[in-house]
Amino acid sequence: MEIDRPPQARLRIGLTVNGRPVEAGIEPRELLLDFLRNRLGLTGAKRSCDVQVCGACTVLVDDVPVSACCTLAYEARGRRVLTIEGLARDGRLHPLQDAFIEHAAVQCGFCTPGMILTALALLREVPAPTPVQVKAHMKDTLCRCTGYWKIIDAVVDAGRRMQAGEAPDAGGGAREVAPRGKP
Amino acid sequence: MLRPFEIHEPATVAEASRLLARLGEQAAVYAGGTELLLLMKEGLAHFPHLVNIKTIGGLDAIAFEDGVLRLGAVATHREIETSPAARQHAPLVARVASQVGNLRVRAAGTIGGNLCFAEPHSDPAAVLVAWDATLVLARAGGERCVPAAGFFLGMLQTAREPDEILTAVEVRPLPPGTGAAYHRFALHERPTAAVAAVVTVRDGAVAAARVVVGSVGPVPVRVPEAEDALAGRRPEGEVLRAAAEVAGRRADVLEDMFTSTEYKRHLVSLLAARALHDAVSAARTAH
Structure with a gap:
């Protein structure tokens, strides 16, 4: 049956990861955690429970915590993703x-x-x-x-x-910063 | 690794409905994905086509109009818990949204997805049945309204037809002299037992009561015997205790791998006593 044929279509998505624009072709089934870890080399988010209970894979999408293990990379299209790699600024920790x-x-x-x-x-x-x-x-x-x-x-x-102004919240993708990985 | 699938992005309810009709069992409605993607990741279900209803404009709106609080089906639990309209007009509905899963689930999971998945341990389902909320189901040909109590047919089964989309949950503010409460006990993220109560007190006596037991059986259900034990009586000590005891005894309870039916009945009685106490207290101050 035609509609049962496994679809091969790839999606083009654009998003911002740690302040840097990223364009990528993804499969609809690709999880955000795999996209970040395997495609961008951002291994800070961890796969642990894999059922969105433990929080080890948490990243911020438009400033909101989500479980990257159970979120499709597709859902990050047009959004700002922040991982732990995006927090340090100019060699200084957050x-x-x-x-x-x-x-x-x-x-x-x-x-x-x-x-x-x-x-x-x-x-x-x-x-x-x-x-x-x-x-x-x-x-x-x-x-x-x-x-x-x-x-x-x-x-x-x-x-x-x-x-108290002793330590500013400089991180968080507010400005452009290069992730370690390659898109 | 998930098996391959295609994502469809309908712009209207009619388009989504036609897609679902055409694709039949090959397709699933996709919103927050918090239940669906877990099933697909575990290999318990596979759908070659996901119909993303979040691309339908306005389906996430939360608004109070003409005396009705309307929760768009793809409004997330987080959006409901933080919505000023929901907090004002249906505070318990907003509060129970803040208890669903965890903060990451609440950021992605939607009220419509929670109800349509019909997982037996749903917190919003029990509260919305007690509240007598209305669910709006739409398809290409038109729409119909179903009371929440008539929507849940069994474990993971609802009255939604395959080509229908749940578009909204309609919640009316409680009438004067009415209070609502929800109490649950959870060993894990999903509750083991839960009771929702909505009680109207008039001239010192119970004029109406809905007592709903959730999480212990396949669907949240009213317990008429517990409601009868309250009707017309002064809602105080022994009357409330007796009604709570009846709720535990008559609830539709299934055993599971963690808890015996006897223990669940005990929990239901305790939770019913707390819910009735809080609902009556709220009713006495609600004018």
């Missing part, structure tokens, strides 16, 4: 990244890119959140090492410092 290091909020590191991007989405809505607000926002992003307290401390501290 305040959230600094805070995670200072508070020892990183152990094995597998959840960290998703944690930081999830936290960034919160800080852009609630500039200096309380620990309770951080817990409510971060509760669906899983870490099996830290016990969470150091992560909560790091996010609260980064928010406080960013709001």
Whole structure:
């Protein structure tokens, strides 16, 4: 039957990844996580549970956290995608990244890119959140090492410092920055 | 790796409906993808054609007009939970949207997809049945309205015809003296048991009550025996406790790999007591 023939059509999509325009031909079935990791070499987003429960593959699409493991790359067409690779600016880490290091909020590191991007989405809505607000926002992003307290401390501290003007939120694809990978 | 498929981008409901009619079982309606893509990734279902209804203009609108809150079918849970109109006119509907899945699921998942997938543990489904919401189904030839209670036919089964699109959920503000509440218990992301209650209190007595049990059976259902136990009575201590106990005893409960039916009935009674208490408290302050 004609309509049962596996379609071979490729789609052209244009999007912005970490502030840089990307044009690519994709298959409709291509997942955003595979597109970022395998096509662009941006391996910060991790495949872990693969069923959008754990948050390790979290990236921001138009500033909103999504599970790249269960999002079609097609859905990113015309949008801004931010991965952990897009946070550092001019060789300087983002305040959230600094805070995670200072508070020892990183152990094995597998959840960290998703944690930081999830936290960034919160800080852009609630500039200096309380620990309770951080817990409510971060509760669906899983870490099996830290016990969470150091992560909560790091996010609260980064928010406080960013709001006090001690550490600006320079990252986030607001300006153009070259990703490490090749499109 | 997903098997190959083609994505269609209809501009109108009629175009989407005609595509679905032509492609039949080869096609699935695609919106947020939070349920569909999981099934396809696991190899439990395959559709060579996905009809993306997010390309239909206006289907994501949330608006309060002529006394009705209309949730466009592809409005995401996140859009509903943050919508000023939804928060004002149907606060419980907005609040339950904020409890669905996790924040990433809520950013992608849509109210229409949640309802049409008819997963038995749906939070919005239980609340919308209790609220007596109306679902609008459209096809190339026209549209029809179905009460939420009549939409869920069984596990993963709904009254939607294959060439129909759910276009909107219509929610009316509660009448004066009416309160609503939803309580759930979750061992995992999806609730193990849930109860939604909508109660109208007039002159100190229950004038109307809808008690809906969700997550424990194939579909969210009203429990008429629990509602009868409230009708005409003063909604206080023993009356509420008795109705909650009946809800647990008479609910349509299926065993699953995590929980026994006995435990689920116990949970339903507890949750019903909490939901009835909160709904009655809200009713007493709602004028």
